[in-house]
Amino acid sequence: xxxxxxxxxxxxAGSPGNMGDVRRSNLALVMGRIAQAxxxxxxxxxxxxxxxxxxxxxxxxxxLDLLETGILREIGLNPQGExxxxxxxxxxxxxxxxxxxxxxxxxxxxxxxxxxxxxxxxEIRERDNxxxxxxxxxxxxxxxxxxxxxAALGKGVEVLGGGLAVPGLVDAGSATVLAAPNLGWLDVExxxxxxxxxxxxxxxxxxxxxxxxxAELARGxxxxxxxxxxxxxxxxxxxxxxxxxxxxxxEGHAGEVGHVVVDxxxxxxxxxxxxxxxxxxxxxxxxxxxxxxxxxxxxxxxMSALVxxxxxxQPGALRAVERAGTSLGVAVASTARxxxxxxxxxxxxxxxxERWLRPxxxxxxxRYAPGKVFPEHITIAAVEEGGALLGAAGxxxxxxxxxxxxxQH
Amino acid sequence: xxxxxxxxxxxxAGSPGNMGDVRRSNLALVMGRIAQAxxxxxxxxxxxxxxxxxxxxxxxxxxLDLLETGILREIGLNPQGExxxxxxxxxxxxxxxxxxxxxxxxxxxxxxxxxxxxxxxxEIRERDNxxxxxxxxxxxxxxxxxxxxxAALGKGVEVLGGGLAVPGLVDAGSATVLAAPNLGWLDVExxxxxxxxxxxxxxxxxxxxxxxxxAELARGxxxxxxxxxxxxxxxxxxxxxxxxxxxxxxEGHAGEVGHVVVDxxxxxxxxxxxxxxxxxxxxxxxxxxxxxxxxxxxxxxxMSALVxxxxxxQPGALRAVERAGTSLGVAVASTARxxxxxxxxxxxxxxxxERWLRPxxxxxxxRYAPGKVFPEHITIAAVEEGGALLGAAGxxxxxxxxxxxxxQH
DNA sequence: CGAGTTAGTTTATCGCTTGAACTATATAAT
DNA sequence: ATTATATAGTTCAAGCGATAAACTAACTCG
Numbered sequence: 001x002x003x004x005x006x007x008x009x010x011x012x013a014g015s016p017g018n019m020g021d022v023r024r025s026n027l028a029l030v031m032g033r034i035a036q037a038x039x040x041x042x043x044x045x046x047x048x049x050x051x052x053x054x055x056x057x058x059x060x061x062x063x064l065d066l067l068e069t070g071i072l073r074e075i076g077l078n079p080q081g082e083x084x085x086x087x088x089x090x091x092x093x094x095x096x097x098x099x100x101x102x103x104x105x106x107x108x109x110x111x112x113x114x115x116x117x118x119x120x121x122x123e124i125r126e127r128d129n130x131x132x133x134x135x136x137x138x139x140x141x142x143x144x145x146x147x148x149x150x151a152a153l154g155k156g157v158e159v160l161g162g163g164l165a166v167p168g169l170v171d172a173g174s175a176t177v178l179a180a181p182n183l184g185w186l187d188v189e190x191x192x193x194x195x196x197x198x199x200x201x202x203x204x205x206x207x208x209x210x211x212x213x214x215a216e217l218a219r220g221x222x223x224x225x226x227x228x229x230x231x232x233x234x235x236x237x238x239x240x241x242x243x244x245x246x247x248x249x250x251e252g253h254a255g256e257v258g259h260v261v262v263d264x265x266x267x268x269x270x271x272x273x274x275x276x277x278x279x280x281x282x283x284x285x286x287x288x289x290x291x292x293x294x295x296x297x298x299x300x301x302x303m304s305a306l307v308x309x310x311x312x313x314q315p316g317a318l319r320a321v322e323r324a325g326t327s328l329g330v331a332v333a334s335t336a337r338x339x340x341x342x343x344x345x346x347x348x349x350x351x352x353x354e355r356w357l358r359p360x361x362x363x364x365x366x367r368y369a370p371g372k373v374f375p376e377h378i379t380i381a382a383v384e385e386g387g388a389l390l391g392a393a394g395x396x397x398x399x400x401x402x403x404x405x406x407x408q409h
Numbered sequence: 410x411x412x413x414x415x416x417x418x419x420x421x422a423g424s425p426g427n428m429g430d431v432r433r434s435n436l437a438l439v440m441g442r443i444a445q446a447x448x449x450x451x452x453x454x455x456x457x458x459x460x461x462x463x464x465x466x467x468x469x470x471x472x473l474d475l476l477e478t479g480i481l482r483e484i485g486l487n488p489q490g491e492x493x494x495x496x497x498x499x500x501x502x503x504x505x506x507x508x509x510x511x512x513x514x515x516x517x518x519x520x521x522x523x524x525x526x527x528x529x530x531x532e533i534r535e536r537d538n539x540x541x542x543x544x545x546x547x548x549x550x551x552x553x554x555x556x557x558x559x560a561a562l563g564k565g566v567e568v569l570g571g572g573l574a575v576p577g578l579v580d581a582g583s584a585t586v587l588a589a590p591n592l593g594w595l596d597v598e599x600x601x602x603x604x605x606x607x608x609x610x611x612x613x614x615x616x617x618x619x620x621x622x623x624a625e626l627a628r629g630x631x632x633x634x635x636x637x638x639x640x641x642x643x644x645x646x647x648x649x650x651x652x653x654x655x656x657x658x659x660e661g662h663a664g665e666v667g668h669v670v671v672d673x674x675x676x677x678x679x680x681x682x683x684x685x686x687x688x689x690x691x692x693x694x695x696x697x698x699x700x701x702x703x704x705x706x707x708x709x710x711x712m713s714a715l716v717x718x719x720x721x722x723q724p725g726a727l728r729a730v731e732r733a734g735t736s737l738g739v740a741v742a743s744t745a746r747x748x749x750x751x752x753x754x755x756x757x758x759x760x761x762x763e764r765w766l767r768p769x770x771x772x773x774x775x776r777y778a779p780g781k782v783f784p785e786h787i788t789i790a791a792v793e794e795g796g797a798l799l800g801a802a803g804x805x806x807x808x809x810x811x812x813x814x815x816x817q818h
Numbered sequence: 819c820g821a822g823t824t825a826g827t828t829t830a831t832c833g834c835t836t837g838a839a840c841t842a843t844a845t846a847a848t
Numbered sequence: 849a850t851t852a853t854a855t856a857g858t859t860c861a862a863g864c865g866a867t868a869a870a871c872t873a874a875c876t877c878g
Binding site: 018019020022023026054055057058061080081082083084085086 | 832833834835836837842843844845846
């Protein structure tokens with residue numbers, strides 16, 4: 001129930017195809033058209049038929065199914081003025097939504113968006129989760145989630161499914177957090193169904209950086225289908241989006257740019273490796289190199305101190321960030337060559353420090369991947385706050401759009 | 410006609426699905442079962458029905474279609490001894506094959522395999538293609554291909570399609586060699602239909618390292634679905650296989666391990682970058698570091714000289730190869746982290762030098778990607794000669810197996 | 819030789835798309 | 849107002865492909 005990994009619209013070779021598959025595929029096709037239409041565009045059955053290539057008869061039948069599930073809604077208003085019988089508009093039902101959740105080092109969060117991605121409710125609760133057992137954290141999150149769900153229901157939005165983002169390696173299939181060093185979690189299997197029971201779509205587990213990358217895909221500039229999202233947090237995470245799909249690799253945790261080797265002669269990393277990007281460009285590494293004491297300060301305070309130091313042109317801070325930019329360039333260059341990726345989106349502290357990071361990053365990319373990653377393809381994340389939460393929710397919506405039959409019966 | 414990129418068995422969302430798609434999907438399903446059966450296993454319709462989940466009636470109808478295209482054959486012989494009516498065996502028609510072709514720096518080659526991958530004819534012709542215009546090279550290859558085709562026909566094998574491997578960046582869609590530095594080709598669009606006209610499946614263009622990786626997938630140890638193939642030639646190329654699929658990235662040329670940065674302070678690379686793996690582990694780089702003069706010697710001669718030097722424990726040669734191994738380790742470690750890949754297959758000169766390369770490579774991997782790539786997952790290529798050729802041919806066969814309807818009518 | 823067993827084909831049925839005919843509802847022309 | 853025209857959406861017969869069950873075919877066993 002909880003394991004709703006993004007499934008292909010049509011069955012993978014291995015199981016026989018039947019006419020039900022055709023139906024499912026066409027349900028997804030129609031659903032996709034409606035989902036990608038700009039809101040207020042008054043899409044009609046006839047238009048869908050024309051743009052998809054399906055016949056009007058098929059579209060009518062498919063739309064009927066979708067209306068019955070409740071994810072679609074007819075709009076009575078018909079914009080007159082054109083000749084001929086006016087069509088009935090179709091749109092995603094604004095009374096249905098999904099919940100995004102996040103567990104992070106300093107906080108837990110939950111929010112509900114409707115199916116078009118608009119935020120209905122959102123709640124962040126500070127909580128020091130470092131080294132905490134998973135049970136109390138999940139209990140706190142469950143309480144928050146129930147609150148947020150009733151708040152959404154109060155606004156007329158019913159929650160169909162959920163996504164949970166966690167800062168660590170996850171196995172979505174078994175709902176297990178394999179390793180979240182900053183939380184101190186190792187091989188923790190989460191009982192997601194108990195977190196928020198009775199959701200028709202269940203709850204899916206995501207890696208935080210991957211979820212943030214997905215948010216960037218959904219909410220960033222249109223037409224960008226391939227990029228590397230680099231998430232600067234305590235560690236350095238990454239999310240790879242290739243042809244508008246999250247690329248997760250054979251075991252589901254690709255995109256770990258934080259552990260690309262940027263200096264073979266570098267220092268030891270918490271992962272056991274040597275010279276990883278994280279040892280130069282992670283938050284702790286930058287604070288240390290900039291001479292900002294971390295003791296007693298929260299990460300947010302340290303970050304403000306760093307920005308202040310940079311604004312005052314303090315050489316130590318400038319040098320630390322410059323070095324991070326150069327190393328980030330090396331890591332991105334290597335990744336770009338191996339993966340044939342030409343665009344980079346900076347998130348987390350890399351977005352905050354972009355002004356000071358960019359020169360050395362651009363220079364480094366020009367040196368190590370000339371003609372591959374151009375400065376204009378280095379951008380900062382469009383989503384500032386709650387990226388992981390929004391990305392997790394958005395991904396659940398997307399998987400629903402790609403397999404709407406899951407709501408039937 | 411020529412652009413037969415491996416297509417999914419079922420239509421990508423975007424075009425309406427109809428019952429024809431179901432048929433195509435099930436044709437591929439049945440075809441797949443027959444193709445993956447060990448030769449001589451006497452697969453029957455009933456067995457296929459049982460293992461695929463299709464009904465006997467459907468299988469019969471599908472098999473009939475496949476027999477009509479000529480890719481399948483019934484075996485009259487029925488192994489008696491079991492009770493009940495004996496089934497008729499089905500197998501890939503050994504009278505059908507595909508042609509693999511290769512253009513490389515020092516030679517051109519063409520060969521025909523049958524649909525089960527067995528080599529029917531193979532011909533390598535030495536030819537210095539360095540800096541040569543594409544037209545004469547293609548003319549020579551066309552002549553060779555025609556010869557090989559008639560030779561195959563003489564052995565009763567009809568060629569259905571072909572694959573051409575080239576050492577450079579290619580765009581399979583437009584049959585264009587974007588850049589092949591070692592040939593001196595830049596943006597050369599190939600007229601593949603003229604190379605060998607009248608093939609029902611056309612001819613597909615491949616990158617050499619990618620094709621070799623595919624050969625490794627098809628002919629290497631069974632059960633290995635994810636690996637990085639590193640091809641050591643004049644340059645260092647790579648092929649990424651993920652979940653038994655070639656991963657080519659958004660623009661079709663992922664896997665370029667040769668240009669991962671292994672030493673930010675390293676020397677300039679022919680690609681314009683700095684400190685790329687190729688500047689340390691490419692053939693020329695190793696020869697130079699080992700003190701083996703390239704002047705006047707062919708690459709083969711230089712390689713023999715190097716192996717001889719290594720066998721004699723000459724320190725210069727040992728150091729050069731050790732350094733290459735260390736750098737290869739850095740590049741593989743970075744790649745492994747970004748792509749979540751845990752196995753490496755060494756091809757080209759890396760396979761030849763494996764004995765001397767392995768210690769430093771293993772040590773390097775232990776240092777830079779501890780717990781990710783284990784020494785026992787570093788193996789040398791199972792295919793020694795003509796890997797690219799076999800891989801290109803095999804990939805064409807595979808795309809046929811995945812979409813057998815392309816031969817209908 | 820007949821009973822039992824398994825392979826493969828035939829036939830009726832069902833589900834889904836298609837295309838054409840048809841109904842519904844608007845604007846534009848008379 | 850009435851009629852013509854245009855467009856939206858539904859209905860209905862036809863076709864295709866999968867399914868299940870009945871049937872025929874070909875072998876082994878006793």
